[in-house]
Structure formats: structure tokens, C-alpha cells
Amino acid sequence: MYKLRGHHIFCLLGYRGMGYSQEYVENMTRLHQTLRENPKIWIQLVKGPDQLCEKYPNSGEYHCQNENIHNRDAAILEKLGLKIGQIMQWKDIESLIRKSTVPTDIQIICESCSWRSYGICEEGVQDILEEKGLREIK
Numbered sequence: 001m002y003k004l005r006g007h008h009i010f011c012l013l014g015y016r017g018m019g020y021s022q023e024y025v026e027n028m029t030r031l032h033q034t035l036r037e038n039p040k041i042w043i044q045l046v047k048g049p050d051q052l053c054e055k056y057p058n059s060g061e062y063h064c065q066n067e068n069i070h071n072r073d074a075a076i077l078e079k080l081g082l083k084i085g086q087i088m089q090w091k092d093i094e095s096l097i098r099k100s101t102v103p104t105d106i107q108i109i110c111e112s113c114s115w116r117s118y119g120i121c122e123e124g125v126q127d128i129l130e131e132k133g134l135r136e137i138k
């Protein structure tokens, strides 16, 4: 079972193999690929830093405990109707995204994120709406 904080649900949709360091990318690619290949994997929703944050590089500012990041977690969980501590399969999280999310939500919820302007997270939401699942990382 993997532990995920709220906003990383959306980050996984837009993930294209970019990240903060090689170690961070390898770890995220592993999780992304696992979920893509087996959407029945169990996920536990956690408060604050998760298994992706563990590989956030030591250099530079550590943002994983910033208030605005916690607020983003809470906003995404609320949008999906989820609560911290819940355990569910990734495929069921994708179903909830289909019921409650549109691509432009990224512009509002992730307003302060530096990755937002790439447009890949909106594309990722669209892929889920079209039942395509997570994109293959090439």
C-alpha cells in the first residue's frame, strides 16, 4: 500500500518524468508506473509529507510542510469527497476525479504551483475524464 497526500493525486495525473532531482524522479516514476499498470493498488491518504516528499532534495527550500501546500491537499481531498486516513484503490480515486473534477480546476487549486503553467496537469485530468488512465512515461 502507498501513502499519498491530497495534492499528489493531481500531480500524478500530470507527471511526465520531470521533478526536483534524479532521486525524486526515479521514486515518482516508480509509483506512477505501478499505479498505471495496476490501478487496483491500495492507497492510504495521509496528512502532510508522504512517500514522494521523502525524496524531496535536501538542497533548496523544503516546501512540503508549507501552509499553502497543506491547504492544497485539503482542497483536493474536499473536491474528491475524501478524508485523511481513508484507504482505497487508485482506480476508485480515478472514478471520483471523473465525478468531481474538470481540467480548469488545476488553475484555481494549484494557482501558486510552478508546474501549473506547463498545462500537463490539466491534460492529465482530461485523460482521466476520457478513461485513459495515467500516461505512459517515455
Ligand code: SF4
Pocket: 007, 008, 010, 011, 012, 014, 106, 110, 113, 114, 115, 116, 121
Ligand atoms: S499544478 Fe503543481 S500541485 Fe497542481 S497537480 Fe500540477 S504539479 Fe501538482
